[in-house]
Amino acid sequence: MRRLTTARVAAALTVAWLIVSASPAAAQDPLPSWNNTASKQAIVAFVGRVTKAGTPDFVPVPERIATFDNDGTLWVEQPIYTQLAFAIDRVKLQAAGHPEWKNTEPFASLIDGDVEKALAGGDEGVVQVLAATHAGMTTDSFERIAREWLKTKRDARFKRPYSTLVYQPMLELLTYLRANGFKTFIVSGGGVEFMRAYAEEAYGIPPEQVIGSAGRMKYQLRGDVPELLKLPAVDMVNDKEGKVISIQKIIGRRPIAAFGNSDGDLQMLEWTTAGKGARLALIVHHDDAAREWAYDRGSKIGTLDKALDVAAAKKWLVVSMKDDWNTVLAKQ
Amino acid sequence: MRRLTTARVAAALTVAWLIVSASPAAAQDPLPSWNNTASKQAIVAFVGRVTKAGTPDFVPVPERIATFDNDGTLWVEQPIYTQLAFAIDRVKLQAAGHPEWKNTEPFASLIDGDVEKALAGGDEGVVQVLAATHAGMTTDSFERIAREWLKTKRDARFKRPYSTLVYQPMLELLTYLRANGFKTFIVSGGGVEFMRAYAEEAYGIPPEQVIGSAGRMKYQLRGDVPELLKLPAVDMVNDKEGKVISIQKIIGRRPIAAFGNSDGDLQMLEWTTAGKGARLALIVHHDDAAREWAYDRGSKIGTLDKALDVAAAKKWLVVSMKDDWNTVLAKQ
Numbered sequence: 055m056r057r058l059t060t061a062r063v064a065a066a067l068t069v070a071w072l073i074v075s076a077s078p079a080a081a082q083d084p085l086p087s088w089n090n091t092a093s094k095q096a097i098v099a100f101v102g103r104v105t106k107a108g109t110p111d112f113v114p115v116p117e118r119i120a121t122f123d124n125d126g127t128l129w130v131e132q133p134i135y136t137q138l139a140f141a142i143d144r145v146k147l148q149a150a151g152h153p154e155w156k157n158t159e160p161f162a163s164l165i166d167g168d169v170e171k172a173l174a175g176g177d178e179g180v181v182q183v184l185a186a187t188h189a190g191m192t193t194d195s196f197e198r199i200a201r202e203w204l205k206t207k208r209d210a211r212f213k214r215p216y217s218t219l220v221y222q223p224m225l226e227l228l229t230y231l232r233a234n235g236f237k238t239f240i241v242s243g244g245g246v247e248f249m250r251a252y253a254e255e256a257y258g259i260p261p262e263q264v265i266g267s268a269g270r271m272k273y274q275l276r277g278d279v280p281e282l283l284k285l286p287a288v289d290m291v292n293d294k295e296g297k298v299i300s301i302q303k304i305i306g307r308r309p310i311a312a313f314g315n316s317d318g319d320l321q322m323l324e325w326t327t328a329g330k331g332a333r334l335a336l337i338v339h340h341d342d343a344a345r346e347w348a349y350d351r352g353s354k355i356g357t358l359d360k361a362l363d364v365a366a367a368k369k370w371l372v373v374s375m376k377d378d379w380n381t382v383l384a385k386q
Numbered sequence: 387m388r389r390l391t392t393a394r395v396a397a398a399l400t401v402a403w404l405i406v407s408a409s410p411a412a413a414q415d416p417l418p419s420w421n422n423t424a425s426k427q428a429i430v431a432f433v434g435r436v437t438k439a440g441t442p443d444f445v446p447v448p449e450r451i452a453t454f455d456n457d458g459t460l461w462v463e464q465p466i467y468t469q470l471a472f473a474i475d476r477v478k479l480q481a482a483g484h485p486e487w488k489n490t491e492p493f494a495s496l497i498d499g500d501v502e503k504a505l506a507g508g509d510e511g512v513v514q515v516l517a518a519t520h521a522g523m524t525t526d527s528f529e530r531i532a533r534e535w536l537k538t539k540r541d542a543r544f545k546r547p548y549s550t551l552v553y554q555p556m557l558e559l560l561t562y563l564r565a566n567g568f569k570t571f572i573v574s575g576g577g578v579e580f581m582r583a584y585a586e587e588a589y590g591i592p593p594e595q596v597i598g599s600a601g602r603m604k605y606q607l608r609g610d611v612p613e614l615l616k617l618p619a620v621d622m623v624n625d626k627e628g629k630v631i632s633i634q635k636i637i638g639r640r641p642i643a644a645f646g647n648s649d650g651d652l653q654m655l656e657w658t659t660a661g662k663g664a665r666l667a668l669i670v671h672h673d674d675a676a677r678e679w680a681y682d683r684g685s686k687i688g689t690l691d692k693a694l695d696v697a698a699a700k701k702w703l704v705v706s707m708k709d710d711w712n713t714v715l716a717k718q
Contacts, residue, residue, distance in 0.1 A: 116592050193634055237594070250638050260448050261638030262569070263594075268635055273627035273653060280656050282634050289635075295605035302525055302614050303600055303621075304636055306582050306593030321605060324612050 084230040087223040087381040093336075093373045097227070100334045101234050104310060111332040115235040119309040121301060121322060122228070124242035124249055124266075126315040126356040127338050128257060130209070130219040130383075132347040134169065135355065137248050138180065139216070140203055142169065144187035152186075161186070185286035188245065188269060193282040200251035214386055217252040222384040224313075224338075228257055231311070239263045239309075241301060243293040243318055247284075265300050267292045297322040315340065316356040320364060327368065335370040337361060342375040345382045416562040419555040419713040425668075425705045429559070432666045433566050436642060443664040447567040451641040453633060453654060454560070456574035456581055456598075458647040458688040459670050460589060462541070462551040462715075464679040466501065467687065469580050470512065471548070472535055474501065476519035484518075493518070517618035520577065520601060525614045532583035546718055549584040554716040556645075556670075560589055568643070571595045573633060575625040575650055579616075597632050599624045629654040647672065648688040652696060659700065667702040669693060674707040677714045 088094040103111040104118065125131035145155070145164045155161035160179035163172035173179050188196065204217040212219060228238050240249060240259055246266030253259045270285040292300050298321050301309065311334040312319070312326035323335040340349050340356065350358040365372050375382060420426040435443040436450065457463035477487070477496045487493035492511035495504035505511050520528065536549040544551060560570050572581060572591055578598035585591045602619040605612065624632050630653050633641065643666040644651070644658035655667040672681050672688065682690040697704050707714060 116586070119594075239594075246635070246638065254448070262451075262571075262636065264638060271631050271634060273630045273657075275656075280630070280653070280660050282630065298605045298612070298614065299603050302603060303578070304594065306578065306596060321612070324607075325605075328612050 084233065085223065085226045087226055087379055089378055089380050091378050093371055093378040096371050097230075097334070097336070100311070100332060101231070103332045105234050113310055113331065117307060117310065118231075118234070118236040119239065119305060119307050120231050120236045120311040121239045121241040121297075121305075121309045121313070121326070122224075123297075123314040123316070123319045123322070124240050124244050124253075126340065127242075127313055127319070128220055128224050128240070129216075130212075130346065131356055132340075132349065133211075133355075135244070136204075136209075136216045136219070137244055138183070139209070140200065140207075140248065141183045141187040143203065143207065144199075145183060148187070181288065184245070185269070185288075188248075189284045189286035191284055193247065193271065193284060196247055196284055197251055200248050204252045212383065214383075217256055218384065218386045220256050220384050221338075221379075222381045223379045225257065225384055227313075228259070232258070236311070237263065239265060239305060241265045241292065241297050241312075241322060243267055243291070243297075245269075246292075265292060265304050293318045295321050298325045301325065310334070312336070313338070314361070315358070317359055317361050320361045323361070323370060324364070327370070335365070335368070337365050337370060337372045339372050339374050342379075342382065346375060416565065417555065417558045419558055419711055421710055421712050423710050425703055425710040428703050429562075429666070429668070432643070432664060433563070435664045437566050445642055445663065449639060449642065450563075450566070450568040451571065451637060451639050452563050452568045452643040453571045453573040453629075453637075453641045453645070453658070454556075455629075455646040455648070455651045455654070456572050456576050456585075458672065459574075459645055459651070460552055460556050460560075460572070461548075462544075462678065463688055464672075464681065465543075465687075467576070468536075468541075468548045468551070469576055470515070471539075471541070472532065472580065473515045473519040475535065475539065476531075477515060480519070513620065516577070517601070517620075520580075521616045521618035523616055525579065525603065525616060528579055528616055529583055532580050536584045544715065546715075549588055550716065550718045552588050552716050553670075553711075554713045555711045557589065557716055559645075560591070563643070564590070569595065571597060571637060571641075573597045573624065573629050573644075573654060575599055575623070577601075578624075597624060597636050625650045627653050630657045633657065642666070644668070645670070646693070647690070649691055649693050652693045655693070655702060656696070659702070667697070667700070669697050669702060669704045671704050671706050674711075674714065676708075678707060 085094055104113040106112055122128055125135055142164050145161055149155055149165050155165060160172035160175065160183060205215055208215055209219060231238055238259055240253060240263065242249060244266045246264055246268050249266050250261040250264050253264050254261065268289045270287040270289045272283045272285055274281060274283060290296065301322065308329045309326045310329065312323050313336045314323060315338040327333045327335045340347050342348060349356060350362060352359065417426055436445040438444055454460055457467055474496050477493055481487055481497050487497060492504035492507065492515060496515065537547055540547055541551060563570055570591055572585060572595065574581060576598045578596055578600050581598050582593040582596050585596050586593065600621045602617040602621045604615045604617055606615060622628065633654065640661045641658045642661065644655050645668045646655060647670040659665045659667045672679050674680060681688060682694060684691065
C-alpha cells in the first residue's frame with residue numbers, strides 16, 4: 055500500500071496549483087478581440103474596482119446591473135435597422151392579401167422595392183409598416199415568424215443570417231461581465247419581442263432581461279384556450295428618456311454600467327453615471343467602413359450629435375471599432 | 387509526523403459522508419411549515435417532475451419561471467391592503483400642507499380616521515389617495531419613505547411591522563423553488579415601487595423580478611443631476627388580464643407555476659396552465675380566522691368568486707391555510 059505523508063499531499067497540491075496558475079496569460083484573456091488599448095484597460099480596471107471586496111468601490115452582486123443598447127451596440131444597424139428589413143419582407147409576403155396597398159404609401163413603394171421613397175415621410179410611415187406587420191396575430195405566432203426569419207434571412211453586404219451579425223468584442227464583454235457577477239440587460243429602441251426571438255441564443259440574455267419598444271396586447275379566450283393578440287397600437291417607445299423610465303419601471307435599480315452607440319442612449323448613460331461610486335459609460339464609435347460601417351454626427355441611423363460631446367465632457371469611454379477591436383463580427 | 391494511509395483517508399471520508407447523509411429527514415424537509423397533506427405532496431411531485439432530466443416533463447432551468455401574486459398570497463392583505471394603510475398615513479402627515487383636504491373627500495374622512503366613509507365611493511377615491519401620496523417626488527425619495535414606513539409601522543392586530551407580515555410556508559416555497567432552479571417573480575396589483583421597498587429583504591426577490599401596478603414618471607435634469615419624478619397618473623394596472631400582459635411584456639416567457647389567492651389571479655393561472663407540459667396553479671385559501679383571516683366569495687378584498695369554481699373544474703391546487711400550514715406568519 056502506498057503511503058501518503060502530509061508533506062507529500064501538500065507538495066502534490068502545490069504542484070497542481072502551479073500548473074493551473076501558470077497557464078499562459080493569453081489563453082485566459084477574457085477579451086481577446088479587444089486590442090490592448092486604453093479602452094480595454096479602462097473596462098478591466100472598472101470591473102476590478104467594483105468586484106474587489108472591502109474597498110469603497112465594491113458593489114454587491116445583486117447591484118451589478120449592466121444595460122446594453124442593441125442596434126449598433128451589440129449588432130449591425132446599417133444600412134437599415136434589421137427589424138425594418140424584417141417588416142419590409144413581411145409587407146411583400148402579405149401584399150397579396152392587401153390589394154389596397156398597391157395604391158397606399160408607404161406600402162406601394164415598399165412593394166416596388168423603393169425603401170427610401172417609402173420612408174421619406176419619416177417616422178409615421180415606419181410606425182404604419184410596423185403596425186401592419188407586427189400586429190393581428192398572437193404573440194406565439196409572431197415569435198415563430200421572427201425566429202425563422204432571423205435565422206435564415208441573409209443581409210446584402212455580409213451575406214450571413216441577420217441573427218449572426220453580432221459584434222464579437224461585445225459578446226466577450228457580456229460574458230466577462232456575467233463571469234464577474236453582473237446581470238446583463240438589453241435596453242433598446244428595438245421591438246422587445248423581435249429582439250427576444252434571437253437574444254438568448256446570440257447573447258445569452260434571457261427574455262426577462264430584454265427591454266424594448268412594445269405594442270399593446272389583448273388577452274382573450276379562443277374557446278377554452280387563452281391567447282395574447284398583438285394590437286396595432288404603440289404601448290411604449292423605448293428610446294432616450296424612455297430608456298431611463300423603462301430601467302426604473304422594469305429593473306428598478308440604477309445600472310452601474312451602460313453601453314450605447316447613439317444619442318438615443320444619452321439619457322441612459324447620464325442616469326447610470328449619476329449614481330454614486332464607480333460607474334462605466336461606454337459608446338461604441340462606428341469608424342470602420344472597411345470592416346463594418348462608419349457614421350456618427352448627422353447619420354440617419356444611430357446619430358451621435360450630442361452624445362459624442364457629452365462623452366468628451368464627462369470622460370465617458372468612446373470605443374473605436376477600428377482601433378480597439380481586432381475582430382468585429384462574431385464567427386458564424 | 388502523523389501518517390495517513392490511503393485506507394485511512396478513505397475511511398475518514400466515508401464517515402464524513404455518513405454523518406452528512408444520515409441527518410434526520412425532518413431537518414432536510416424544505417417545506418417544514420407545510421403539513422404532510424395532499425397539497426404539499428402535489429407541490430413536491432410537480433417540482434420532481436419538471437427537474438428530472440431525460441423525462442418528458444423536464445423543463446430546462448431558464449424556463450422554470452414561477453409567478454406569485456403578493457397581497458394575500460405572500461403577505462397579509464386584511465383588513466385593508468398594506469399599501470392603502472401607508473397612503474392613509476401619508477395623507478395625515480401631508481395634511482398640514484393641504485388645508486383644502488379638510489373639505490375634500492376622500493381626504494377629509496381619512497384625516498378624521500373614517501376609512502370606510504372615505505373609500506365608500508369606490509376605486510376613484512383610492513386612485514385619488516394613491517396619486518396624492520405616491521407622486522410629486524423623485525423615485526429615490528419615495529423608496530426611502532416607503533422603506534422606512536414598512537420597517538417601522540406596526541399593524542393593529544398582529545402588532546408587528548408590516549414588512550414582517552409574510553407567510554412562512556410561502557417563504558419556504560420560494561426558497562424551495564429557487565433551490566430547484568426556478569426564477570421567482572412577483573406579479574401583483576400592488577404598486578411596483580412600494581413592493582420593491584421590502585421584497586428583496588423579505589422574500590429574496592430582487593427589484594427586477596417584481597412586477598406591479600405603476601404610475602407614470604418624468605425624466606428631468608435638476609441642474610446637471612438627472613432625476614425621475616413620479617407623476618400623479620396611472621401607467622398600468624397590474625390585475626386580471628393585466629397580469630398576463632405584464633408577464634408577456636416584462637418576462638417574455640410563460641410561467642410553468644403560478645400562485646395567487648383571488649379572482650385577480652385567475653387569468654394568470656389560466657395562462658400558466660394552458661402551456662404544454664407539467665404546470666402548477668395554486669390558490670391560497672384564507673380559511674383560518676384564528677391565525678390570520680377567513681374570507682373568499684364576496685369579500686371586498688381578495689374575493690374568490692370565480693377562481694374557486696375554475697380551480698375545482700381544472701383541478702388547480704387550493705391550499706387551506708388552516709389544514710395545510712402548521713405555521714402562518716414568519717418569525718420576526
